[in-house]
Amino acid sequence: MKVNLLEALTQVPDFRAARGRRYPLWLLLLLVIMGTLSDCLGYRALEDFCRRHHEALVTTLQLPPTRFPSDSTFRRVMMGIDFTDLANIFNNWVYSSLPQGEQDWLGVDGKSIKATVSNYDQAYQDFINVVSVFSAQKGVPIALQQFHNKQGSEIAVVQNLLATLDLEGVVFTLDSLHCQKKLYS
Template identity: 50%
Template sequence: MGSNLIQSLQNIRDFRAVHGRRYPLWLIMLLVIMGIMSGCSSYHALEDFGVRHYEALCEKLGLTLNRLPSDTTFRRVLQKLDFALLAQQFEQWAKDNMNMEPGEGIAIDGKSIKSTVGQSDTGYHSFVNMVSVYSQRQGVVLALQAFESKSTSELKVVQKLLEALALQDVVVTLDALHCQKKLHS
């Protein structure tokens, strides 16, 4: 077995200035992951998650904080966070800690992220997409990859994710986009 998720998140270098830091970066990222897994979809919802679970989180994590991060703290950190580093660390942790069983179902799908359309004044819109690799048995995302539609395609991103994960003896489900005669690397 690999490290726990907190240890993995602690490997990400804190990009913030030392002066004024109230919360360690690993804690903010852990709350984001836990909040999103609990259905939070806004900065306010993440703050509310922290308020609701303050006592349990402080007890389990050994924290001595007066409060957990506010919505503005989540916003400031997430706007500057290198998502690729977070995704890479999370994927490595998931890969090290998830045991795949033969025949396990893995669902892969890409979604466009709302409000990311760029170049709306041209005929070719550029927007951000997210491809996720999901273990149906374990109920957990094994890998994520964001990409801009103008720079690459979902087909290529999925191929790279599958190569990186090196899954064996699993059943992979994909949507109709991936039912093409020729898939190029």
């Protein structure tokens, strides 16, 4: 069953207290996605994006003509949201939206996220990594998963993602980390 992005974003659990909610969570997440696609990569840039496109957003999304969120609202939401829930909902939405059964090339890679390091003064630091599966044919990521490097490994996360996708007839490109005999024998 195909689900559009707005329907998918309404499934993200709202962690905020009911008192004081001015904006629905789906709207905040949609604005973050739209702003990020427009190269607005900071909280102030997201606020500027909303201010710049206020009229078009109100018209297109059929919203009441009120103020849009401030940079601090975006920050609180992005700091408090459960990334695992959001990534699962995103993965399900992308996977249901893409045509299945076509031959494709999928690039799989993990990257560490800047400014997420903790225990910086110790030999083995902890930071957050994100593994993505990118479809070369469609030009979009079709799966994402995050992990802390102290609690997991990229190898295990990639195996889990590929098992979850259950794809056949595709070619995977992975870096040398995943070229181990014991993994694929």
